[in-house]
Amino acid sequence: MEIGVCSNKNGAFIKLDPRSKLLLLITISIIMIGARTVEVEGVLRLICAAIPLVLLLSIREYKASFIYLLLLGSALICEKHIAPYTHGICNIVLMMICGLITRFVAGYMMGWYTVKSTSVSEFITAMERMHCPSFISIPMSVMFRYFPTLSEEYKSINDAKRMRELGHPFSQPLTYIEYILVPLMMSTVRIADELSAASLSKGLSAGEKRTHICEVSIRPLDVFAITGTMVMFVLFLVY
């Protein structure tokens, strides 16, 4: 994953402020999980499910948006047309899986979009504007930036482990956990050291006010997004 100073070089045609992205993310999660599937709330759910799709398309993530559409579509069809005809344990398993997908996948996709389309610099600047203290905003940005690294590390470790034919996840779960977790923990310690060395050379610990060159401001589109979420939220609470 490239870590640029600003994120707008990949030519996204919808540019949102990190603050409105976060607001959208929270609203989508709350509505997708809390709302019922009928009447006004059903419409709200549809809108909330459509937002991540549009945004993913806007940063040219065609594959991700296709997978999202496929997952959500099949889960919805399954929930409405297949699951009601089953009974007992089968019904519970189907309902649980479909329910989790229809409720959580939109939020996850929105989260993925937020991580993918926001650079660390923009994120920290936006957090500063919200007067979020640095002891929350720095660990938070490190955390979100570390998730993709972690999955890369996991892939390499898993490859190395498989090459030596060690610890199959089902037949030897304990060995599997040990052989994955210990190298992951080692690389975590190492990356933490490297990052703090990098922050030292960037002068983050100097205590001066941070400067930046990326434009973080509320644009008309953000105003639209923020009022939109507000309206959806009020509708959600009223009905």
Add this chain to the structure above:
Amino acid sequence: MEKKFEIKDLITVGVFSALYSIVMFAVACLGFIPILMVFMPLLCPLVAAIPLMLYFSKIKHFGMITITGTLIGILMFIIGHPYPILIFCIGAGLLTEVVLKMGNYQSIKHCVAASAVFSLWFLGMVIAFFFSFRDAYFASILDGYGQEYVDAMKSYTPTWVFFAMIIMCLVGGTVGGLLGAKVLKKHFRKAGMA
């Protein structure tokens, strides 16, 4: 706060919170298997306590574990868990802080106890099934999941299960902490990393 935080500490907090929550999610994915669902409060802390123990060995200041708790709370809130999770996460973080402080951030015994206490935040994820949240929650999922599912879930979660889950969290956290201490001794002490 006795000593001022350094950026290094904040980075350690971020990186280890990420590792902890990823491990948590990975184990929680097993929850798709219905029988294991009930044992999640036992299994999740059990595995996640291993990186947590390494994290504890890195903690030197007051406040780091509280920040981790807060971060996990925010993360869980963002992906859509109801607000009590924030209270649980921050509360568990503060309690853990106290336990670690008693051991002066060095004693292994206190670390194991702390990992048990920290895993209590997990209760915030299941609180929706119990007490005053119960009826509202089941009413809200009724038309999405169907009557049969709701009835089954209701029968799985009488109130005593909540207290059983507290015990499961504590046991999971303790056993995981002991495992973590063992892993640290086996792999990290020698390499000089813990």
